[in-house]
Structure formats: structure tokens, C-alpha cells
Amino acid sequence: MHGDTLRAFLSIVSCIKNKPKYFAEKLEKSMKRLGTDNRTLIRIIVSRCEVDLGIIKKEFQSLTGKTLESYIHDETSGDFSLILLALVGA
Numbered sequence: 008m009h010g011d012t013l014r015a016f017l018s019i020v021s022c023i024k025n026k027p028k029y030f031a032e033k034l035e036k037s038m039k040r041l042g043t044d045n046r047t048l049i050r051i052i053v054s055r056c057e058v059d060l061g062i063i064k065k066e067f068q069s070l071t072g073k074t075l076e077s078y079i080h081d082e083t084s085g086d087f088s089l090i091l092l093a094l095v096g097a
Contacts, residue, residue, distance in 0.1 A: 025066075026059070027059060027062040027063045027065070027066040028066045028070070030051055030055060030063045030066075031063050031064075031066035031067040031069075031070050032070065033047060033051055034047075034048065034051055034052075034063070034067055034075065034078075035067065035070060035071055035078070037051070038078055038079070038082040038083075043082050043083060045083075045087070048079075048083075048091070049091075051063075052091055052094050052095060053094065056094045056095065060094075060095060060096075061096075063075075064076075064095065075095055076092060076095060079091045079092055079095065080092065
């Protein structure tokens with residue numbers, strides 16, 4: 008397997024093994040580098056906020072040492088930040 012196929016396969020395996028950890032890692036990656044990946048951040052928070060976001064938040068804190076709320080506060084701003092924080096229950 009090469010390139011995109013391998014990445015897709017590894018993502019599927021990672022998600023199957025531990026879904027909350029998979030999403031926590033994706034959230035961290037979306038905010039870690041220069042410039043937040045808003046699309047990924049929104050997609051995960053909106054799609055998981057009524058499902059298992061509480062568990063994802065615990066995994067996120069275990070992974071990063073910071074709460075998801077503090078990460079969002081530090082990496083986003085304005086109304087966008089307020090909406091995300093409301094969705095994660097801050």
C-alpha cells in the first residue's frame with residue numbers, strides 16, 4: 008500500500024482501536040500547527056458533541072496535558088471561539 012491508501016487504512020485501524028483517542032489526536036493536530044484547521048475542528052466538535060465528546064475531552068487532556076477548552080481558547084478567537092466553547096460545554 009502506498010500514500011493515501013495507507014493513510015486511510017491506518018486511520019480506520021486507529022479509529023477502530025480507540026475512537027475517543029483517534030478524535031483527540033485529530034483535534035490536537037487541527038490546532039497544533041501554525042494556523043488552525045477550522046474545518047477539521049468544526050467537523051469533529053459538531054459531529055461528536057452529542058455523542059462522545061466528554062470521553063474525547065478526557066482523552067485530549069490525557070494526550071496534551073491541557074483541557075480541550077483551554078486549547079480552543081488559546082487557538083481561536085471571537086465568536087468562533089465562543090461557539091466552539093459552547094459546543095464543548097465550557
